[in-house]
Amino acid sequence: MNIPHIDLPRIVVIGCGFAGLNLVKTIRSKDYQVVLFDKNNYHTFQPLMYQVASAGLEPDSIVYPIRKVFNRKKNFHFRMATVHQIDSDNQLVYTSIGSIDYDFLVMATGADSNFFGMENIQKYSMPMKSLVEALNLRSVILQNFEKALHTSDITERQALMSFVIVGGGATGVELAGALAELKRYILPKDYPDLDIRKMQIHLVQGGDRLLPSMSSKASDNAEKFLRKMGVNVWLKVRANDYDGHALSTNDETYYTKTLVWTAGVKGVPTPGIKANYTKACRVLVNEYNQIEGYSTVFSVGDVAAHISEETPYGLPMLASVAVQQGVHLGKNFNRLAKEKELLPFEYKDKGTMATVGRNLAVVDLKSLKFGGGFAWFLWMLIHLMLLVDFRSRLVVFVNWAWSYIFYDKGTRLIVRKVPDKTQTSNNH
């Protein structure tokens, strides 16, 4: 690989999600050479991905070119590549563009959808863990309405206009709310030839409440808001199988052409590390985010789990955890360069929030839990501030203000048509 060997220890970082991005930002350039790999040339602001899927924002508002973030950083090299394998005995990683040696390695490879072995669901459902998946989902939603217009089969039309979201976490709740707003404000105007009241939005949750990682007050509020907006919320319902038309569960069967899967995530560790993993494929790390048994190999973000008495399953797979771990490990590297000892990581829970719709959000702070209009305003403000740069903030602000004032969404475009997965054999 065309990367110069210089007189500094080399840190190889795999993945530029929240953990990798903040780690690299924090590492001091005069102490280390940093080589960063990601399969994309952009960082994704995942908390707003559901707005891309529901035609509210365009990709450029929520993703950010990695080269641009770091174009003033010295001793830094980004390569768009997939990392296939780690050889920790020889301190080497093998990538799609060749191999490279390291002094320190950080696995920040994140998480992907977990289908818990249900192959049909994996085959026919729409996941939403990447930008391309979110764009595909948007196209499928809009294509379904175009198809509903010209089918004369009533059962088919109803299945095209029914959307089932499995998973009642933040992504599922936020997407269900966004679809309800499309149904209420946008689609009746766009499709006067269709009876949009027949559009069904089902949110299916295995547990007994929505947003299980938040307070029960937030769960109750989110459920109340969603029901008010016309979303059918089903608790204690578990998906079993799906053939592209019928979703069978432990309860009734749902007929839908669009199953969105947000019900599970799992770590995606790079192969080659001799370590222990949780059931959700997360690699076990110690309090310094070192992978157990290694002193120079670290892991941060969703793919890492530190099991302790307080966190028997590891910390939750959240952006805020990943950000804090990235910054913390960066500081530890900087301490290491000065021959100071490493400091253990401690997660500071600054609160969690989720938005459901216009003037409807839920916020959990340490001492205060509330929902409604102010929560929604706070959600918007904080998410605007968290965006990587001023240009994105400006563009997102214009889009949000526009939607709020005119009850409109700008970007309901089918840019790439997605073939029907149950009929792919006909399309080739």
Add this chain to the structure above:
Amino acid sequence: MNIPHIDLPRIVVIGCGFAGLNLVKTIRSKDYQVVLFDKNNYHTFQPLMYQVASAGLEPDSIVYPIRKVFNRKKNFHFRMATVHQIDSDNQLVYTSIGSIDYDFLVMATGADSNFFGMENIQKYSMPMKSLVEALNLRSVILQNFEKALHTSDITERQALMSFVIVGGGATGVELAGALAELKRYILPKDYPDLDIRKMQIHLVQGGDRLLPSMSSKASDNAEKFLRKMGVNVWLKVRANDYDGHALSTNDETYYTKTLVWTAGVKGVPTPGIKANYTKACRVLVNEYNQIEGYSTVFSVGDVAAHISEETPYGLPMLASVAVQQGVHLGKNFNRLAKEKELLPFEYKDKGTMATVGRNLAVVDLKSLKFGGGFAWFLWMLIHLMLLVDFRSRLVVFVNWAWSYIFYDKGTRLIVRKVPDKTQTSNNH
């Protein structure tokens, strides 16, 4: 097809480019039922497409959902479908979603790239006549730089960093200028590991001047501006063949992985009409835009050509012609409903313009031809005003202001990777 028969004559319009859009806007709803077909659910503002290809704008800024444009229009039905065939004997059109009868038919199907039978060029070059093609071109440009980073073959690296644009019309000139700005302001910051001075931009034109449809002053200015910006302009050079690596011409051979083809367009008429066509596949129409031999079948925009003494090849294939023809035909339909006679179409040339780069554009008005900073300001102002809605204007304005002030472009993302066309067999 699920479209009601009502007590009004039905006009079927094929295509929602500038001609179709303005036609439908102009037709009075109380006089006609209008059924519009397009293969996409959006209208594309083609004059700014090169900015999507060169990472300056996102798709939502230059395309507009068709349903949204017309969501208050009565007796109007849009269907996203491909029209396969016209049966003019029975007044029927056959589409991908079924057939429909018409009282009046308007073919506004526009134009596509013309490769003049050169199959290899068609196979390996990048055209830029649709939004998806523009997005693909953007991905390929950025992917090439990522690949250039990790090849150790100098010839290969040079071919990856060389861009040849064939065709010196407005699209070719504007794209060459945008690439030159990427080279100057963006890429050296993004790719500090590459010697960006080695990036070559070639603009190859068959005729003896650029912008042949504009004044010779505009041609001279555009050439001067491009050379100043570091673009290699080659006049009187005609492309013969291309294998994905080498472009052979009547002059020298150019080695490039990226050949952009903007050198020819041809009409894409719907099959089934018994009419005469020009060499460029445009259907011959009379001064009322009726297809010769028909009284109820019309054609407007790029696909139509009215041959007269002043226009032996038909009017140029320009947005402004299409807009005026659409509006004019709409007015003629409205006259027809009142049993007034049709009026002949006359093109009013309000001037033409093209932009080359920062503060560099050329403008031809009837009595005044000029180039430089004021032309560039005028170009921006007019294009902002021509955009379909206020939201797009705001978003485009934010992006342009940002680029202007910070010498930056926001959206250099590789969202969908495009496989190397010369190596597709390896990728499956």
